[in-house]
Amino acid sequence: MSHVRSYLRSLGRSRDSMRPEHRPAAFSLRGRQWDLLETVFAPLHAGTTEIVLDLLGLTETEPQPWSGTFLEIGCGTGVVAVTAALAGCERVVASDINAEAVANTALNARRHGVADRVRAVHSDLFAGLPDGELFDTVMWSSPYVRAPDGYRFTTPLERAYVDPGYAAHERYVAEAPRRLAPGGRALLHFSSRGDLARLRRIAEREGRQLEVLRRHAVVDRGDPVEHFLIDIRS
Numbered sequence: 001m002s003h004v005r006s007y008l009r010s011l012g013r014s015r016d017s018m019r020p021e022h023r024p025a026a027f028s029l030r031g032r033q034w035d036l037l038e039t040v041f042a043p044l045h046a047g048t049t050e051i052v053l054d055l056l057g058l059t060e061t062e063p064q065p066w067s068g069t070f071l072e073i074g075c076g077t078g079v080v081a082v083t084a085a086l087a088g089c090e091r092v093v094a095s096d097i098n099a100e101a102v103a104n105t106a107l108n109a110r111r112h113g114v115a116d117r118v119r120a121v122h123s124d125l126f127a128g129l130p131d132g133e134l135f136d137t138v139m140w141s142s143p144y145v146r147a148p149d150g151y152r153f154t155t156p157l158e159r160a161y162v163d164p165g166y167a168a169h170e171r172y173v174a175e176a177p178r179r180l181a182p183g184g185r186a187l188l189h190f191s192s193r194g195d196l197a198r199l200r201r202i203a204e205r206e207g208r209q210l211e212v213l214r215r216h217a218v219v220d221r222g223d224p225v226e227h228f229l230i231d232i233r234s
């Protein structure tokens with residue numbers, strides 16, 4: 001396995017992101033201030049949150065007014081969900097399996113005056129959402145590095161970095177399209193640090209098609225990495 005895909009390397013990044021110098025109580029991203037709680041994915045350390053904003057067209061430089069309803073799975077600090085609300089989405093649901101990420105998103109929604117439109121929910125993927133709640137956009141910036149099947153998480157933060165056996169990806173690929181309102185889009189942020197061939201096999205098994213809508217190439221700590229915005233179709 002190439003070193004960029006190594007789950008041990010990703011777990012090392014997770015540990016590194018817990019160092020106090022990477023854990024300011026608040027940070028600045030895209031001209032806004034954001035709270036960061038203890039065990040939550042740190043956007044500045046990881047660098048992927050801004051890439052997700054760009055892939056979605058949620059940027060200040062090329063404003064693309066958003067509307068409709070937006071579900072963010074795995075919201076972390078809530079930067080993407082809150083930005084979607086600020087860009088015009090009328091109803092945003094932000095969920096995370098890490099309870100502290102849910103609290104963090106609620107804090108940032110209040111900080112930016114959109115608490116009335118952003119509902120933060122503690123949930124394993126879709127499990128904590130009411131049956132039949134549908135969205136125009138469903139999005140997950142996933143922990144795209146695959147860990148071995150039996151890997152047991154040692155901290156809540158590790159779930160932001162790796163997915164053992166791609167079990168969570170498999171559920172997401174199967175379930176995300178079922179949460180769409182007519183004409184909606186089920187999206188996934190993935191990268192070449194993950195195993196796209198394996199994800200495609202999972203999609204095929206689940207009767208889904210994957211289409212890469214947008215790509216964004218970066219050099220990540222010396223390694224060329226490509227980020228993808230993937231549309232999951234049934």
Ligand SMILES: C[S@@+](CC[C@H](N)C(=O)[O-])C[C@H]1O[C@@H](n2cnc3c(N)ncnc32)[C@H](O)[C@@H]1O
Pocket residue numbers: 041043048049052073074075076077078079080095096097098101123124125141142143156159160161168
């Ligand atoms: C790569 S981080 C992205 C965080 C945030 N969206 C951002 O871009 O800064 C992935 C997030 O997915 C969450 N996550 C992992 N497995 C999950 C699951 N089964 N259900 C819900 N959230 C999950 C993690 O806790 C983490 O917050």
